[in-house]
Amino acid sequence: MRTARLSTSASAAALLALALFISACGPDDPATLRAERAAQAEGDLVIGVAWPWEARTVGLYAEGLDMAVEEVNADGGVLGRPIRLVRGDDGESVDGGRLVAQRFADDPDVVAVIGHLNSHVTIPAADIYERGGLLMLTPASTAPELTRRGHRHVFRSVHDDEDVGRQMVDLAADNGWRRVFVVYVRTAYGEGLATAFEGAATDSRVDVVGRAAYGSDGSGLDALVDDIRQTRDARGVDAVFLAGVPPEAGSVIAALRRGGVGAPIFGGDALDTVELVESAGGTAEGVYVASVFHPDDPRPESQAFRQAFEARYGEAPDSWAARGYEAVRVLAQAMEAAGSAAPGAVAAVLRDGGQVRGITGPFGFDDKGDVVGKRLVTAVIRGGAFQYHGTGDMASTRVEVPVHPTSTPAGD
Incomplete structure (x- = not known):
């Protein structure tokens, strides 16, 4: 350096x-x-x-x-x-x-x-x-x-959370996810990031169509899944933004997939950990996460x-x-x-x-x-591994990086 x-x-x-x-x-x-x-x-x-x-x-x-x-x-x-x-x-x-x-x-x-x-x-x-x-x-x-x-x-x-929220709104807009449902853990971190995302989604590119919370112990998931399905049927949901921290965030993803919510899921850099993959029990496939660094950058x-x-x-x-x-x-x-x-x-x-x-x-x-002057990088989980995707179109596929077994959850 x-x-x-x-x-x-x-x-x-x-x-x-x-x-x-x-x-x-x-x-x-x-x-x-x-x-x-x-x-x-x-x-x-x-x-x-x-x-x-x-x-x-x-x-x-x-x-x-x-x-x-x-x-x-x-x-x-x-x-x-x-x-x-x-x-x-x-x-x-x-x-x-x-x-x-x-x-x-x-x-x-x-x-x-x-x-x-x-x-x-x-x-x-x-x-x-x-x-x-x-x-x-x-x-x-x-x-x-x-x-x-x-x-x-x-x-x-x-x-900070506001910057992450802005960059995640940009990501949604770039990928055509106009109708986004916000899911967050009921903590200061989850509420702060969810609010930051909503605050950044003020133009016509992204519309927050719903918001639901779950407990820091992973409680309230059945009601959350019902809320998203009802919104999907009434207004449509293109993607779900998840403001949470593993391992509970993995349980949320698993509950959404079991409940028939197939929309893309994306979230902040707190999801950038192997614990998300492990706690989701195989259902984290296709989840997009932000990160401060990726070795294939x-x-x-x-x-x-x-x-x-x-x-x-x-x-x-x-x-x-x-x-x-x-x-x-x-x-x-x-x-x-x-x-x-x-x-x-x-x-x-x-x-x-x-x-x-x-x-x-x-x-x-x-x-x-x-x-x-610092930008987030983004990755998608494919085959139980984080693949680097930069900050552009996340539909492409690049070099696969195995999820390291000693990753740790991000701070808040």
Whole structure:
């Protein structure tokens, strides 16, 4: 991955932001100590990784993180200093996330945090990072609220629900699915993504003809299937948009197929996991999913990452390997461009409008900390495998990629 294309003026602005931040805090404040230590020219650059490590034992996320760190350090580190990762397990709970966040925030050697997975954990944790002057970059949390709280140290390297909703409406329109029935899990994530899809379907290309929810435990499926069949018979249904998370999402797909609903099913990047295939019991055939990465993406950046990963681990990377790898690389590029690892300086550089080189090409961040200039990739399940289809017509068939048995569900 090449160096970030970030301007010299961004570096100057970043150093000014650092000086103002230090002057505004007391000498014993953890944020002040962090900024001062980060600005030093020696010692490890410690990055915390907040994640539900025990609960999420599958997937290649850790491998992606580790590979990026080893590559950066082999090239001389960042500003001549090696990166060192420190893990914190949030247990997928709000309280666990706060405890991890406070531990990282209280440690002045920690210059940045990668995490968390779930939005309901990330949002309260982000408040702690902000108060502690600690930069946070999440490669997983998609709730729009995260970046709408006025924080200056909080970023995400994935699309939020509104962006996913817009791109999924485009996908439906491109494939002629004009009448779409929206199905969602009754959680903040499901409701948020469903609402985002409906909000984006405001033009004449796509019409949301119905909406139904199911419980997070997979309950309410009989009534949901009845709703869709009645709508199909009365108004017609060209496709079903599913805003859910496996394994329950797989049960929804199975129920729809058993109930005679044969319309195409498509959904967001939370469905991009082998758990969907397994929980659907063979009925996921033909389901379309969005993803942040696919190993058959022909773009040079994606193929370079795949080749390096396969050379190291002997297998193709999944989307979680890509998220972890890219997060480390983004932070390293921004620190180099800022000329400092101090969180305030790095945050100023990221918000300056410059671009970093990601595994799917260049992208940047807006003033809120949301990713811009990055596109989702899409895949379809054929023969129990995810096939890459880019973002265009999903009726074509391309190279088959076996579903890796260690994929993990996406964040929310």
